[in-house]
Amino acid sequence: MGLFTPALHRQRHQFVIDFVKRKKPKKVLDLGCCECVLLKQLKFHREIELLVGLDIDGVQVKKKMHGLAPISTDYLQPSYDQLRIELYQGSVTEKDARLRGFDLVTSIELIEHLTLADVELFSEVVFGYLTPEAVIVSTPNSDFNPFLPGLVGFRHSDHKFEWTRAEFKSWAMKVCLQYGYEVELTGVGQAPPGQQERVGFCSQIGVFHRLGGKERYNMFDEDAEDVFSYTLLYSIIYPSLHDNNILRRVLMCEVVYWAEKLKRRWIAEETGERDDTYDLCQAKGEGGECFRASERHVDTEETQTACGAEMKTLVDQEKGDGELFWTHSQPDSEKWRRRVSVPLAVLWCCCPKVSVLSGSVSNLRLLLMDEPGVKLSQDGSAVLLNHQEQDLDDDEEEHRADFEDSGYAEARQCPPSAEPAEDWEANV
């Protein structure tokens, strides 16, 4: 209708998001989720561990549900946060034990699509059976309707009723008394100046809180029937560092990246050999000048990451046990190869992400032991890196191919501390 900025449906969803930001619920259920618009915004609030949508219309739900899948940064830079998303087809007038015990249930512009008899069932299911800690219910405020230009009858052809503020309040109070909740009545969509008192908000909202805290839910839990009346349409578990496979993958990625970086720096400092940047510059005939330029480049990149700054200090300071050193392949091997040994202890100290992910040096060794992408020394105390890339033997070539195929190589193009590329909240 263009009457509100931002649009009214956005204001309703923003109301929920603001609530989520304040209260940080872990389990959130959206009733009448339709095309999952609200769920798609909620999934960025990573305090939420379980996000569920329910709608009677499976076709609507399926239309855009794949937009709830993890995006590339969720895979490339997984966090410790855990998130599972589930979508069900079913009616709010029927019970399902899987939806009990949530922290927040939202019902945005849903109840007016139900007959009054079904609203009774909705109240019983939501407040009496699901017993969430908080419920947000929004519905049109018919007191506001005279301000909607050209409106005849209800705001939508499927609406079974549109309540005045008094009617909404009377239903809300009854629910509170019957099921042990308290309610705060508010709304979104401001009336024209001077009219707010008289007509209220365009969308009226009730925010319900269960009285008596968690004990009440447990009391209900005892005699709850295990009903499963909804059909699961979609379920996805987001990658999390709590998953050991994902933890290993990310850790290996960090180790390979930082070991290589440490190696290059060490070679440059110890032997005067230059890294690729230098060779490139030298080919252009800008020798010494350019070496300093490439050094500057490395320095800038390092100081931009906490990891880089610490690495520099440690490589400067670490002598003795923690030092990098030359090693080489077995004497009986066909090709004699120079390698740099990067002690795990150095890696552990230099890169905060490696230490956080592994917890201890011995744990780091255990986690890397069976990783094909990393070559450890015989005693497992150091990562071995070939002096030059072309020194790869057949075995390593194979592993390297595995490693690159798996997408880790691309993953490395993102700095480890980069923020996710998209900020969806900005688009709300």
Ligand code: SAH
């Ligand atoms: N909450 C969404 C959509 C509101 S439209 C939003 O904020 O934009 C109302 C939705 O409720 C529709 O998707 C409709 O299919 C759904 N619905 C209607 N009756 C229902 C019922 N008995 N149980 C579950 N969902 C229902």
